[in-house]
Amino acid sequence: MSRETFEYHWGKHHRTYVENLNKQISGTELDGMPLEDIIIATYNKGDILPAFNNAAQAWNHEFFWDSMKPGGGGKPSGDLLDMIERDFGSFEKFAEEFKSTAATQFGSGWAWLAYKANRLDVDNAVNPLASEKDKRLVIVKSPNAVNPLVWDYFPLLTIDVWEHAYYLDFQNRRPDYISTFMEKLVSWDAVSLRLEKAKALAAEREEEEQRKKKEEEEEKLSEGDNVEMYLDSDSDDSEAD
Numbered sequence: 001m002s003r004e005t006f007e008y009h010w011g012k013h014h015r016t017y018v019e020n021l022n023k024q025i026s027g028t029e030l031d032g033m034p035l036e037d038i039i040i041a042t043y044n045k046g047d048i049l050p051a052f053n054n055a056a057q058a059w060n061h062e063f064f065w066d067s068m069k070p071g072g073g074g075k076p077s078g079d080l081l082d083m084i085e086r087d088f089g090s091f092e093k094f095a096e097e098f099k100s101t102a103a104t105q106f107g108s109g110w111a112w113l114a115y116k117a118n119r120l121d122v123d124n125a126v127n128p129l130a131s132e133k134d135k136r137l138v139i140v141k142s143p144n145a146v147n148p149l150v151w152d153y154f155p156l157l158t159i160d161v162w163e164h165a166y167y168l169d170f171q172n173r174r175p176d177y178i179s180t181f182m183e184k185l186v187s188w189d190a191v192s193l194r195l196e197k198a199k200a201l202a203a204e205r206e207e208e209e210q211r212k213k214k215e216e217e218e219e220k221l222s223e224g225d226n227v228e229m230y231l232d233s234d235s236d237d238s239e240a241d
């Protein structure tokens, strides 16, 4: 990836998304909200609101830059590699699927590796892999500015496959750009760190849900006790009469 590509892609395209978003939300209720919350609110169950594209593109690009490092590529290790091997068969099979997903996103968009901790449809969107098991790694593609946050997935790695990402260096050869990204640029350290955070957050969320469930059950039980006490005292009264 050349200096010229970075100057255009980061210096002009990414900057424009950020500047346009700031103009769009200035003085609105979105102003001051975390970027992730703006994305989810403006996705609006797929019927997107005006700020969505700029908000998601601002987030996606930041995430994309942090997915790379000079001298990257190679193979991941540790827990990330174990999960890739468990969920895709081998690192080679994963790399093949990731590349072909990125190559076959029709038109502008993104390809993602994500941690899917949620099997059910979420409030915000129809889960594209609802029937797949949860707590696993998945590869997904998304059109235009859409990202896996809207499906309640944890994004771990992304590649920008908008033409502006590769045209200066590779012209129409998107697969060559994708191979260069995978072989020389991916920061597996960044992906590993994101996976650890995603798993910790998902576990926290699960604990919280179980705690709430238990509380609700206990509340129901104690409500049952109250009814009984009331009935008992009621019958005592009638006896006294």
Ligand SMILES: [Fe+2]
Binding pocket: 009, 013, 061, 160, 162, 164, 165
């Ligand atoms: Fe881009």
